[in-house]
Amino acid sequence: MDIIIAVLFASAALSLILMVYFFLDYRRHKQDWKKKMRTWYPEEKRKSAISVLGDRYDQSPSSEKLHRKLQMANVTLLPSEYIGIHVLGFLLLFVVFNMIFSMSVLVSLLITAGILGAGHFLLFYMRKNRYEERFNEQLSEICRLLSNASKSGMTVTQGIDLVAHEINSPAREEFKRMSYELKLGVPLEQVLRKVQERNASRDFQLFAATLLIQKKTGGNLASTLETMAHTLEDRKVLHQTIRTMTSEQRYISIIVPAMPVFILLMMNNIMDGFTDPLTTTPGIVIMILFVLGIILSFFLIRKITNIKV
Structure with a gap:
């Protein structure tokens, strides 16, 4: 009885191995045949409506200025792709500030727009001569x-x-x-x-x-x-x-301004109403001075580290 069970088990295992072998061989032949068919009868890939709109914008005269700026900054993106990244970034940052950091809708919109605008300016400012x-x-x-x-x-x-x-x-x-x-x-x-x-x-x-x-x-x-x-x-x-x-100083010019903003948002998430004093007149004045100081320090550090050879 044990011998019969062993023979049946070995036969089942061998059948499974043969089945897997023939199945893989069938898939390989099928893929080779598909490659030959694509070579003989190439199919035109269908594009989504978003891709079609992006292609139209890339070919329009209105995208030439942005395309030139991306080329001079040595950014390998099409104008439509760059705008699409900004749209996705806007939605993502709005959700982060509004849902995670518990900011109001208006404040979240203003901060998101400010970050994207500053990022757009800094990208082309820091890489304005990268192509050259x-x-x-x-x-x-x-x-x-x-x-x-x-x-x-x-x-x-x-x-x-x-x-x-x-x-x-x-x-x-x-x-x-x-x-x-x-x-x-x-x-x-x-x-x-x-x-x-x-x-x-x-x-x-x-x-x-x-x-x-x-x-x-x-x-x-x-x-x-x-x-x-x-x-x-x-x-x-x-x-x-x-x-x-000068790499340390250049990275400090980016990290140092971002740290107090991140700490402020984290404290507002931990303590309800932490940023409420900033909506008062003295708070607004302090925020304006803080932003001006960050901008001034950033440009000063970048100017000092920009050594011409």
Whole structure:
């Protein structure tokens, strides 16, 4: 009897293993067939109404200014996505202040609007030159690529086309545009002037001037670009060292103003009516002075730590 039970148990276990094996094999073949069908007959993905509205806004002229600001801040978001994040942030912060911290509806709306407005301003203030900084950080690599291209016998136009394929963003987009314009017959000087209008940094001005002077007067372009690459790398290392040494002060300028606000909200959640004195005339005066002090200290700290290299 025990032998029969053991045989039946082993047969059941083997059947289960075979069933799982054939089921997984069937799923694998099914997925491969689906991939082939998608390749042969691609289906157009349906978009929701929100996505369609977002695409229309991104393509409208009213979004160009916001798109340009996001690009200069090196924020990889579409204007519709940025606005959508603000809408979700508004709803979330309103629920937090009204439900968790027990603030009134009007106060919650004002605080939420103030935080989002300040966040919008600080984002573009703190990252207003981030695009140029990222672009300038790549200039040393660009100079080295152009120098190697010149050593191998390529022209400046061919070197720019090489950089457009080898460099990463954000310089890739600029050099791709330069390469297309040069292939269409636009003079190099005019192409560089257009890029200088979009990137007015000193490093790129020096880079553009070097290319134009070497093109007009001749000379060893490879050696000049190689020397410039070493100089830009030394400047980048110095800039990163300064940012590392001043990182504590820059984070303090953000954390210190946020701490008393958080403590005030927590005390209001623990003790009912804790913020009621702030609605009186002396309380309003104190709040105004407090906000002005926070804003002044923030800009002073950022100004002191903003060391030009």
